[in-house]
Amino acid sequence: MEIQYNNKGSVIFNFNLFFLCFTVVAAILLCLMLYPEKATSGPYLDSVHGSSSYGVNRTSLSAFGYSKGNCAHCHEQHALIGGSEPNPTGGPDKYVLFYTNHISQTDNFCFKCHTDVSSYQTGGLVNRSYSYRAGGYSDTLNDILEAFSFTSPSTSHNLDDIITFITTKSWGYTDDSNPCAACHNPHMAKGDPANAGSSTKSSGTRDYSPVSLPSLHSKDNNAWGLWGDNIPIATERMSNYTAGYQAPYRSGGSTYEPDGSTTTNGSNLVDFVTFCTDCHDNSNSIWSTTLGGNLKTIDWNIEKHGKGVSDGLDGAGGIRSPYSTTDKVLACTDCHEPHGAPNVVLIRKEVNGGTLSGQITTLTTLLNKELGYLCNRCHTEDTPGSNNWAGVHHNDVFPIACGGSSPDLICHGIIAGDWACRTCSRCHYHGAVVTDGTYSRRTF
Numbered sequence: 001m002e003i004q005y006n007n008k009g010s011v012i013f014n015f016n017l018f019f020l021c022f023t024v025v026a027a028i029l030l031c032l033m034l035y036p037e038k039a040t041s042g043p044y045l046d047s048v049h050g051s052s053s054y055g056v057n058r059t060s061l062s063a064f065g066y067s068k069g070n071c072a073h074c075h076e077q078h079a080l081i082g083g084s085e086p087n088p089t090g091g092p093d094k095y096v097l098f099y100t101n102h103i104s105q106t107d108n109f110c111f112k113c114h115t116d117v118s119s120y121q122t123g124g125l126v127n128r129s130y131s132y133r134a135g136g137y138s139d140t141l142n143d144i145l146e147a148f149s150f151t152s153p154s155t156s157h158n159l160d161d162i163i164t165f166i167t168t169k170s171w172g173y174t175d176d177s178n179p180c181a182a183c184h185n186p187h188m189a190k191g192d193p194a195n196a197g198s199s200t201k202s203s204g205t206r207d208y209s210p211v212s213l214p215s216l217h218s219k220d221n222n223a224w225g226l227w228g229d230n231i232p233i234a235t236e237r238m239s240n241y242t243a244g245y246q247a248p249y250r251s252g253g254s255t256y257e258p259d260g261s262t263t264t265n266g267s268n269l270v271d272f273v274t275f276c277t278d279c280h281d282n283s284n285s286i287w288s289t290t291l292g293g294n295l296k297t298i299d300w301n302i303e304k305h306g307k308g309v310s311d312g313l314d315g316a317g318g319i320r321s322p323y324s325t326t327d328k329v330l331a332c333t334d335c336h337e338p339h340g341a342p343n344v345v346l347i348r349k350e351v352n353g354g355t356l357s358g359q360i361t362t363l364t365t366l367l368n369k370e371l372g373y374l375c376n377r378c379h380t381e382d383t384p385g386s387n388n389w390a391g392v393h394h395n396d397v398f399p400i401a402c403g404g405s406s407p408d409l410i411c412h413g414i415i416a417g418d419w420a421c422r423t424c425s426r427c428h429y430h431g432a433v434v435t436d437g438t439y440s441r442r443t444f
């Protein structure tokens, strides 16, 4: 059976339509039968997908009277009922979804709506980067598929690697799981802000939270709560750290992330340290196709750009406003995008109120100091805008002279001669310690 349209987009009546109407009604009934309390009450109706005013609304279904937010915009019961199905055909797939849960980095159930090209959602969907929503940076990126489509030297979180990793944990995921569901509960997620179009987060439009903690995942989707909403525990925000949190500036430099208010202690920011380190901890073995190896395992408790404390920021360099020399915890999202970014290792395009002055395309090439574009968003280089860092390195003109003429043959144990001591990321990376016996410092 086929649904036929005339050239004005109206359905042409044929005997199949009768059968289709029957199918639709039966599908709704079945949905209510299978999941009575879930469809009419509970957290789903508070979720962004379940909203009756701006929730899921697949064009090919709404044409037949399905209301916004109905489960059937994502799940199809046709396999159980028989008959045919609205666009797209070919399903239903695992979890009776209208499309295969996950195929590849650019082909996934969620992308069928979360794209700006031929979205199944009536009216389409606009989504943005974290730099845009929280940082107020006017990024042109406007959909999720685009964010996951970045390729070298830009980067995106690799969805196949995420599936591989989460199925190694006993968190209730299987090969049939959706990698987006590693971080988002499709039945609970809220927009922050919801129904926001092209707006940035603002203190009046917050709705915590889009994300859930992977390790708390449960197949009972009502049991897998959100992370950041302070329910059931009141410790899901950055303000929870004793060391304190300092919010970076939002673009322009007069208000703060994430919502352009004057709040700076992180009481309005999801605890992204706990969220990201749920996977990126000091023991999980995580394969990265992009980096061609296992990720480093990192003890975030002692990382200066994590939960650890600095040695006093006593270098000749300075720290930029709004940061001060007081020890602070940093949030992973202060520097990283969660989905994709135009730099290596998911480094944001905009950090602490301003855009990076150039693209970071490599961390390893000899004599490369592109990483300085990130550092100088928060630390001060020799002259503003110069990206020269002699002042914090014994007045060694960069490329750092170790290996040039003596006496500076070795810089803090880093031996000259290879790309090593001439590239920022030889000494500055998560987990880095430089030591030459008498001197030992954690350098990131």
Ligand code: HEC
Residues within 6 Å of the ligand: 108, 110, 111, 114, 126, 127, 128, 129, 130, 133, 144, 148, 157, 162, 179, 180, 181, 182, 183, 184, 192, 193, 210, 211, 270, 338, 339
């Ligand atoms: C590694 C965890 C992770 C994965 C995997 C992930 N996301 Fe996200 N997502 C996030 C975080 C973190 C945010 C930002 C939350 C915030 O703004 O508070 C986000 C934000 C979003 C938003 C809101 C964007 C906006 O416009 O405000 C959407 C929509 C979204 N994700 C969809 C997806 C889809 C679809 C996938 C799979 C293709 C996916 N995410 C995979 C962590 C993840």
Ligand code: HEC
Residues within 6 Å of the ligand: 035, 038, 039, 044, 049, 050, 056, 069, 070, 071, 072, 073, 074, 075, 095, 097, 101, 109, 176, 177, 178, 179, 181, 186, 187, 218, 219, 220, 221
């Ligand atoms: C935005 C699309 C979307 C909507 C709307 C939606 N679901 Fe789902 N549902 C999914 C996805 C995706 C999965 C698979 C989750 C995974 O990959 O881990 C799923 C899984 C499920 C599962 C299996 C749970 C599990 O993890 O084994 C049930 C049951 C379910 N949904 C019921 C419902 C009901 C009932 C509604 C309406 C109240 C609903 N869904 C609305 C996308 C949706």
Ligand code: HEC
Residues within 6 Å of the ligand: 048, 049, 054, 055, 056, 057, 058, 073, 074, 109, 110, 111, 112, 113, 114, 120, 121, 125, 126, 127, 178, 180, 181, 184, 186, 189, 190, 191, 192, 193, 194, 195, 196, 197, 210
């Ligand atoms: C049938 C279309 C459809 C599908 C499929 C779909 N979404 Fe959505 N999604 C929506 C709509 C509609 C919104 C609400 C947009 C708004 O706030 O106006 C939304 C919002 C979201 C949000 C909250 C941020 C925001 O933009 O408001 C997240 C997170 C999200 N979706 C994740 C996912 C994930 C993960 C999947 C796949 C498991 C998925 N969605 C599949 C239609 C869809």
Ligand code: HEC
Residues within 6 Å of the ligand: 248, 304, 305, 308, 309, 310, 311, 312, 313, 314, 315, 319, 323, 325, 326, 327, 328, 329, 330, 334, 335, 351, 352, 371, 372, 374, 375, 376, 377, 378, 379, 424, 428, 442, 443, 444
């Ligand atoms: C988002 C702002 C931000 C960015 C970007 C940033 N830093 Fe930092 N950095 C800080 C803050 C804040 C501290 C102090 C942390 C603390 O109190 O524990 C710090 C501390 C340090 C320290 C420790 C100094 C000491 O005295 O112990 C070093 C070294 C350092 N940063 C190097 C770098 C390098 C190299 C880069 C670029 C790759 C960089 N930082 C990027 C904010 C930033």
Ligand code: HEC
Residues within 6 Å of the ligand: 272, 273, 276, 277, 280, 291, 294, 295, 296, 297, 300, 305, 306, 330, 331, 332, 333, 334, 335, 336, 345, 363, 371, 374, 425, 428, 429, 430, 431
């Ligand atoms: C001050 C900015 C900054 C902050 C804050 C930050 N990162 Fe990074 N991150 C970087 C830079 C620069 C690199 C590249 C150097 C390296 O590999 O460590 C990187 C690399 C990474 C990598 C790839 C490591 C590998 O094995 O190659 C991961 C994973 C990562 N960060 C996760 C996190 C998490 C999780 C947090 C929060 C707990 C965080 N980052 C906080 C700047 C930052």
Ligand code: HEC
Residues within 6 Å of the ligand: 155, 156, 157, 158, 159, 161, 162, 165, 166, 182, 183, 214, 272, 275, 276, 277, 278, 279, 280, 286, 287, 288, 289, 290, 291, 295, 332, 333, 336, 337, 338, 344, 345, 346
């Ligand atoms: C569900 C587990 C999971 C969570 C949660 C998670 N990641 Fe990852 N991350 C991975 C996996 C798997 C990889 C390896 C694949 C890849 O390189 O993209 C990875 C890779 C990375 C990389 C290296 C990417 C590259 O291509 O160089 C960075 C940086 C990173 N993650 C940062 C973050 C940040 C920041 C957060 C929190 C917003 C986060 N991750 C949350 C699983 C996770």
Ligand code: HEC
Residues within 6 Å of the ligand: 311, 313, 314, 315, 316, 317, 318, 319, 368, 369, 371, 372, 375, 379, 380, 389, 392, 393, 398, 400, 411, 412, 414, 420, 421, 422, 423, 424, 425, 426, 427, 428, 434, 441, 442, 443
């Ligand atoms: C041979 C190793 C090495 C190389 C290469 C190197 N640094 Fe450093 N850097 C250090 C050490 C050691 C410190 C002092 C750390 C401390 O104060 O705890 C430092 C400190 C810093 C600081 C923090 C200053 C402060 O306020 O305390 C910044 C920012 C920085 N370096 C940026 C860079 C940049 C950008 C590059 C590349 C252009 C670079 N470094 C290359 C070893 C190195």
